[in-house]
Amino acid sequence: MAVPEMVGDYEILQSIRLGGSMMLLGYNPRDKETPYMTCYQQYNLLGEKIFPQAVAGDNYVEILQIFLDRLQEQQKAVAEFREKRGVPIEVLGAEHCRERGEKESLEGKLVILRPTSLAAEYRTADCQLGYAVGGFGCSAGARGRAVYFQELFSGERCRWDASDVLGIADLTKLPDWAKEKVKEHDRTPPKKIRGGHER
Template identity: 45%
Template sequence: MAEEKRMVDTYKVTHAIHVGDREILFAVDEGKTDCPYMVCYCSWDNPLGIEQFFDAAGSDDYLEMMSEFTDRVQAQLEAVRSERDKITVPLSPFASEHCTPNDYGQSIENKVVVIRAERLRPEYRTADKQLVLAVGGFGAYANARGRAVYTVNLYSGKESRWNREDILGVLKPEYLPDWAKEQLKQILAERQAKHKKQVQER
């Protein structure tokens, strides 16, 4: 079976490199004599998780567009490196020995869980990206048929959706870092205050 071609409008993607929060694409449309080469970004940062293409640049000069492509890749590498340099907590990833196994017969709602390192992009396989609080979703329940688990990252506070199989297990209390304890208290307090306000407004 022939591999399906990835397209951006009428352009066929010939090179794609994913670094950090976006992917850089180089695409070709030989039918466009005035602008056969195109470079753009792609991300999935939306509720539906669908591809979004933006900041496209095109030319009839292959070398110009290939230079644009490599420049964008380098810029993304620098952005990720700068982001990592600002992290103030230990980065060593958590492994299975730090967790109780992901028991599908147990609820993980309101528990600190660990995202499997292999489910993260290579540049993000660090502790600050792994530790999350499971706050809901059908996949968080015991013996659930659903897969979705909604989480809050303990370091960044960012809300995300994962599948239950993306979770390595519940973090053992003795391995919860001090920085995560403080963040957890703050997140729980904020969620409680938000819930209380919603109840009062009903």
């Protein structure tokens, strides 16, 4: 029997991640005054879980409504994100990758992230495609895992593990908007990075 997820003395009945936020709904039958609770789950700089904006009470329907309101806010944020990007929804797979050389580094290459490494609402080509700009995980057969990634669509940078990279993009098999973005990228002089990797 699986051990229930707990936040303090509250057993988590529902947990939904959407739009970069994790929302929790919990129940503590031993607390007679505030048995129902909803909160967000985040991580602090030390990587520890924290639970901000917790609201507790004795009325399940009221606490559930807060949980649902927060969920709806995140759904709207995701819808706005997609609308602003304005590109067709498409998921890239292995068929969009070219063969990688035995000793070929990922650094400087346009790569595709595995859909399963992304949250469900971001499993789309515009979030999957980006340049590997450095990190020990770029080398073939490297023990290091870090791959620093610059998203093709937005230019934003973040870190992934080498195992999150599906492969090197085959430029001939990409959506038209992505081919245009690649051309724009190739026309833009590279930024100088001082003292390590940008995020």
